[in-house]
Amino acid sequence: MIGNLRMLSAAFVQYALIVAVLIALCSSLLGVTLVLKRFAFIGDGLSHVAFGAMAVAGVLGPVLKEIKSGLGEAGLEGQLSGVIQFFIDNDMMFILPVTIVCAILLLRTGQNTRIKGDSALAMISVGTLAVGYMLLNLFPKSSNVSSDVCTSLFGSTSILTLSITEVWLSVVLSLAVMVIFLLFYNKIFAVTFDEDFAHSTGTRVDRYNLLIAMVVAVIIVLAMNLVGSLLISALIIFPAMTAMRVFRSFKGVTICSAVVSVTCAVLGILLSIVFSTPVGSTIVSVDIAAFLIFCILSWAGVGKRKA
Amino acid sequence: MAQLSVEDLSLGYEGHVILSGLHFAVNAGDYLCIVGENGSGKSTLMKTILGLQKPLGGSIAFGDGLKPSEIGYLPQQTQVQKDFPATVWEIVLSGCQGRIGKKPFYGAAEKRLALENMKKMEITQFAKRCYRELSGGQQQRVLLARALCATQKLLLLDEPVSGLDPKVTLEMYQLIEGLNRDGHVTVVMISHDISAALHYATHILHIGHETFFGPKEEYVKSSMAKRFLADEGGKTK
Numbered sequence: 001m002i003g004n005l006r007m008l009s010a011a012f013v014q015y016a017l018i019v020a021v022l023i024a025l026c027s028s029l030l031g032v033t034l035v036l037k038r039f040a041f042i043g044d045g046l047s048h049v050a051f052g053a054m055a056v057a058g059v060l061g062p063v064l065k066e067i068k069s070g071l072g073e074a075g076l077e078g079q080l081s082g083v084i085q086f087f088i089d090n091d092m093m094f095i096l097p098v099t100i101v102c103a104i105l106l107l108r109t110g111q112n113t114r115i116k117g118d119s120a121l122a123m124i125s126v127g128t129l130a131v132g133y134m135l136l137n138l139f140p141k142s143s144n145v146s147s148d149v150c151t152s153l154f155g156s157t158s159i160l161t162l163s164i165t166e167v168w169l170s171v172v173l174s175l176a177v178m179v180i181f182l183l184f185y186n187k188i189f190a191v192t193f194d195e196d197f198a199h200s201t202g203t204r205v206d207r208y209n210l211l212i213a214m215v216v217a218v219i220i221v222l223a224m225n226l227v228g229s230l231l232i233s234a235l236i237i238f239p240a241m242t243a244m245r246v247f248r249s250f251k252g253v254t255i256c257s258a259v260v261s262v263t264c265a266v267l268g269i270l271l272s273i274v275f276s277t278p279v280g281s282t283i284v285s286v287d288i289a290a291f292l293i294f295c296i297l298s299w300a301g302v303g304k305r306k307a
Numbered sequence: 308m309a310q311l312s313v314e315d316l317s318l319g320y321e322g323h324v325i326l327s328g329l330h331f332a333v334n335a336g337d338y339l340c341i342v343g344e345n346g347s348g349k350s351t352l353m354k355t356i357l358g359l360q361k362p363l364g365g366s367i368a369f370g371d372g373l374k375p376s377e378i379g380y381l382p383q384q385t386q387v388q389k390d391f392p393a394t395v396w397e398i399v400l401s402g403c404q405g406r407i408g409k410k411p412f413y414g415a416a417e418k419r420l421a422l423e424n425m426k427k428m429e430i431t432q433f434a435k436r437c438y439r440e441l442s443g444g445q446q447q448r449v450l451l452a453r454a455l456c457a458t459q460k461l462l463l464l465d466e467p468v469s470g471l472d473p474k475v476t477l478e479m480y481q482l483i484e485g486l487n488r489d490g491h492v493t494v495v496m497i498s499h500d501i502s503a504a505l506h507y508a509t510h511i512l513h514i515g516h517e518t519f520f521g522p523k524e525e526y527v528k529s530s531m532a533k534r535f536l537a538d539e540g541g542k543t544k
């Protein structure tokens with residue numbers, strides 16, 4: 001155990017902590033909106049889409065390598081192959097746009113008629129999960145398919161094996177999410193609290209719903225590195241639900257869920273290193289513990305107004 | 308020109324027509340009550356006026372210097388709001404959304420306006436309280452204060468007194484009457500309370516199998532009103 005603690009000075013652990021803090025912060029910010037808008041199910045569906053996209057990216061990787069070596073033989077080395085190499089190294093560049101497009105599609109279908117939207121969502125989310133698993137089996141990255149699958153579903157160690165480009169990409173994307181959230185905080189509040197009223201005051205509700213869906217897609221792709229695709233919803237929903245136990249204002253809930261989320265992520269990573277447990281499920285376990293603690297606090301009357 | 312004129316309007320959902328051939332106009336200072344049975348399309352009409360719902364035919368025009376985004380709206384409550392963590396202050400301030408346009412934050416002017424309207428509705432002492440922990444009547448006042456932040460000209464109210472006790476209902480009616488008479492705010496209100504509608508309104512729009520629109524005095528004499536009032540009387544006695 002003490003030996004494990006020594007790992008804390010290693011660069012990759014420090015990267016992991018920085019990225020984890022940023023991702024946890026982002027994912028908690030929109031949690032409140034998603035829970036309250038009954039959008040939580042979209043988050044869940046999208047995480048499966050991201051899993052499918054990752055599997056496709058895994059298949060595309062070798063194809064791109066072929067193309068690249070083909071180019072090399074034809075004497076066309078240079079810029080183009082540099083770009084291709086970038087895509088081979090960072091499958092996030094493929095997963096991200098696919099997930100964003102699906103987020104937009106889901107929102108569109110979900111708006112018109114609720115029932116049709118829900119089953120479309122179920123079809124997409126279960127469908128991509130199945131196809132993704134099949135692709136991983138047909139084109140295995142390594143000899144141990146089930147360990148690959150486990151990694152992408154539950155995250156296991158991917159946060160500790162980020163490349164330096166991935167670290168930068170995560171940092172830039174999370175900062176972008178935070179800036180967008182701050183700038184549109186009041187609009188997001190208005191659209192979340194009462195869509196019809198916001199619309200009647202001239203707010204372009206559909207645009208903000210689109211923005212929210214796209215930001216959620218970005219968060220999901222980011223969070224996939226931290227906790228794996230099956231556990232992403234937990235990262236988004238738990239901090240918000242936890243904060244709602246005790247806080248009564250939108251601002252209070254938002255700030256509290258950000259603090260809870262970051263604390264749980266850091267604690268989770270440290271615990272997972274000390275006890276050699278999987279990162280994702282450790283973080284989510286800490287989130288659950290925090291939720292229970294806040295339930296007890298609210299039961300004991302903290303945050304309730306004295307009449 | 309009238310603040311709001313509706314010509315030959317048809318409304319409904321996904322091509323299914325609920326009401327058609329609707330004609331009426333609302334002038335500045337009017338107090339229009341919309342009455343009709345459950346499901347007759349009153350809320351749908353209001354949503355169509357607000358642009359939340361596309362009209363299936365006909366036209367809705369705003370005049371007298373009124374912009375479509377300058378309407379205050381008090382919706383029939385939705386489920387989502389019920390467990391929403393938000394303080395009274397946050398909600399009332401969100402009524403100023405249309406005023407700040409593309410700017411991201413509220414300025415001093417918006418905060419002053421929100422405070423003013425909270426004073427008008429006598430809810431300043433609840434500013435820091437959570438909306439969902441207020442009583443129904445207090446919640447309606449919060450939503451009315453929010454609607455007032457959005458406009459000083461035209462208020463659309465969808466059943467503002469449903470679920471309120473008789474005393475608070477009376478207070479609410481008097482508040483709205485004050486806004487209409489002293490604040491010169493035009494009021495369009497949906498109500499099932501026909502006797503109050505006849506007491507406070509200047510005009511009545513009755514929708515259903517037949518439609519009536521006109522000053523309240525004419526409505527009382529119409530055969531449609533007589534039948535409707537007889538039914539209502541049967542319900543309450």
Ligand SMILES: Nc1ncnc2c1ncn2[C@@H]1O[C@H](COP(=O)(O)OP(=O)(O)OP(=O)(O)O)[C@@H](O)[C@H]1O
Nearest residue numbers: 320321325343344345346347348349350351352383
């Ligand atoms: N989102 C919707 N999609 C399809 N039909 C709807 C929708 N909302 C309402 N309707 C239908 O439109 C008709 C009019 O509904 P509306 O809500 O306008 O009635 P209302 O006059 O406001 O009734 P109430 O007095 O109960 O509030 C009803 O028959 C209802 O079933």
Ligand SMILES: [Mg+2]
Nearest residue numbers: 349350351383
């Ligand atoms: Mg209605």
